[in-house]
Amino acid sequence: MTSAHRVLVLNSGSSSLKYQLLDMRDGSRPAAGLVERIGERVSRLVHTAPDGERRERTAPMASHEAALKAVAAELAADGLGLDSPELAAIGHRVVHGGLRFTEPTVITDEVLAEIERLVPVAPLHNPANITGIRTARALRPDLPQVAVFDTAFHTTMPEYAARYAIDTETADAHRIRRYGFHGTSHAYVSREAARLLGRDPSEVNVIVLHLGNGASASAVAGGACVDTSMGLTPLEGLVMGTRSGDVDPAVTFHLRRVAGMSVDEVDELLNKRSGLVGLCGDNDMREIRRRIEEGDERAKLAFDIYVHRLKKYIGAYIAVLGRVDAVVFTAGVGENAAAVREAAVEGLEPLGLSVDAELNAVRSGEPRLISPAGARVAVAVVPTDEELEIARQTYSLVNN
Numbered sequence: 308m309t310s311a312h313r314v315l316v317l318n319s320g321s322s323s324l325k326y327q328l329l330d331m332r333d334g335s336r337p338a339a340g341l342v343e344r345i346g347e348r349v350s351r352l353v354h355t356a357p358d359g360e361r362r363e364r365t366a367p368m369a370s371h372e373a374a375l376k377a378v379a380a381e382l383a384a385d386g387l388g389l390d391s392p393e394l395a396a397i398g399h400r401v402v403h404g405g406l407r408f409t410e411p412t413v414i415t416d417e418v419l420a421e422i423e424r425l426v427p428v429a430p431l432h433n434p435a436n437i438t439g440i441r442t443a444r445a446l447r448p449d450l451p452q453v454a455v456f457d458t459a460f461h462t463t464m465p466e467y468a469a470r471y472a473i474d475t476e477t478a479d480a481h482r483i484r485r486y487g488f489h490g491t492s493h494a495y496v497s498r499e500a501a502r503l504l505g506r507d508p509s510e511v512n513v514i515v516l517h518l519g520n521g522a523s524a525s526a527v528a529g530g531a532c533v534d535t536s537m538g539l540t541p542l543e544g545l546v547m548g549t550r551s552g553d554v555d556p557a558v559t560f561h562l563r564r565v566a567g568m569s570v571d572e573v574d575e576l577l578n579k580r581s582g583l584v585g586l587c588g589d590n591d592m593r594e595i596r597r598r599i600e601e602g603d604e605r606a607k608l609a610f611d612i613y614v615h616r617l618k619k620y621i622g623a624y625i626a627v628l629g630r631v632d633a634v635v636f637t638a639g640v641g642e643n644a645a646a647v648r649e650a651a652v653e654g655l656e657p658l659g660l661s662v663d664a665e666l667n668a669v670r671s672g673e674p675r676l677i678s679p680a681g682a683r684v685a686v687a688v689v690p691t692d693e694e695l696e697i698a699r700q701t702y703s704l705v706n707n
């Protein structure tokens with residue numbers, strides 16, 4: 308048995324870097340943290356040390372490279388630096404793996420080049436992932452680095468769910484199809500939901516609603532994804548914090564022809580200035596709920612649009628799955644916003660869906676049922692843990 312038993316998990320977002328150090332022997336997490344506002348005038352690093360102490364630093368960090376170097380310094384200050392012999396591997400969340408990466412993959416120059424080729428279909432995410440990988444490899448060239456892809460879990464989608472109804476030659480020439488994202492979360496949460504029901508994942512059909520800043524729904528039948536709401540890029544589907552989700556594609560032609568916007572401006576509008584923030588100026592569900600309590604109509608309309616879209620996807624995936632055993636809420640909004648959960652299933656009693664107000668109001672970090680006893684379809688909250696899932700997959704790959 309090797310003494311290397313820790314995995315560092317890196318999740319590089321467009322302007323953030325989240326990290327966790329996991330001990331695969333005892334399941335503990337000796338250190339974790341987050342760098343926010345990378346590339347802005349002042350970035351902020353919040354680090355939680357092994358003794359639970361929280362250290363906060365603000366400094367300009369122009370890139371994910373600077374952010375990761377600052378994180379490495381924090382870890383080193385706790386005796387957990389990247390040079391530690393106890394570190395077995397680094398696991399990277401990579402958002403777009405295209406069709407090629409269906410499994411966690413040890414990163415080589417060639418793998419990195421392929422991830423780079425996918426930048427046009429994940430412009431917000433893959434560049435940050437690549438910088439994280441490059442910097443980590445430079446800091447520890449001898450250490451195995453593993454990419455765990457958001458798209459991997461969705462590669463089981465049947466062709467009729469994955470293909471857009473556009474000219475086949477054009478679509479194939481440009482690899483245009485629905486890939487789906489947040490797969491690590493959908494995989495983990497659907498499995499944990501089966502466990503909560505006391506059943507084997509192969510026996511249950513679940514709808515997973517991953518509602519974070521980015522948001523997506525998936526239909527999972529017997530452990531395999533059969534449909535998901537995100538598509539070629541993480542823009543399709545649900546209303547998100549800053550992304551529009553589904554719109555008529557002609558909106559983009561209209562913005563170009565009539566509003567005179569460039570492609571980049573339309574891209575920026577739909578990805579960064581739409582969704583909840585575009586509708587009401589706030590993308591944080593806590594703030595939106597607070598404004599609604601104060602009678603703010605714009606916040607209320609934004610909330611209603613968000614929930615309406617969610618409800619449409621729940622209905623669609625009930626139809627796709629035929630039999631549904633559970634509808635499961637996860638990620639920042641799904642785990643914390645009881646009002647969203649309540650509103651999303653309101654009126655769906657004829658489909659067997661409802662929540663118990665008391666159970667729904669419980670605040671807890673544990674997986675839990677929120678539907679009334681004896682309900683035909685279970686409604687549940689299952690906290691996601693992408694870091695644990697990435698660490699497990701990384702560790703198992705480097706130990707084989």
Ligand SMILES: Nc1ncnc2c1ncn2[C@@H]1O[C@H](COP(=O)(O)OP(=O)(O)O)[C@@H](O)[C@H]1O
Nearest residue numbers: 518519520521590591592593638639640643644
């Ligand atoms: N207590 C809460 N009540 C309602 N919404 C919350 C709460 N805590 C977090 N959120 C929502 O969760 C979002 C972040 O979700 P998270 O899954 O952490 O996002 P990401 O991983 O995409 O950055 C916030 O923007 C906010 O809308």
Ligand SMILES: CC(=O)OP(=O)(O)O
Nearest residue numbers: 488489519520521541
């Ligand atoms: C793919 C995606 O939308 O990721 P995130 O929610 O981290 O932005």
Ligand SMILES: [Mg+2]
Nearest residue numbers: 519520521638
């Ligand atoms: Mg997330």
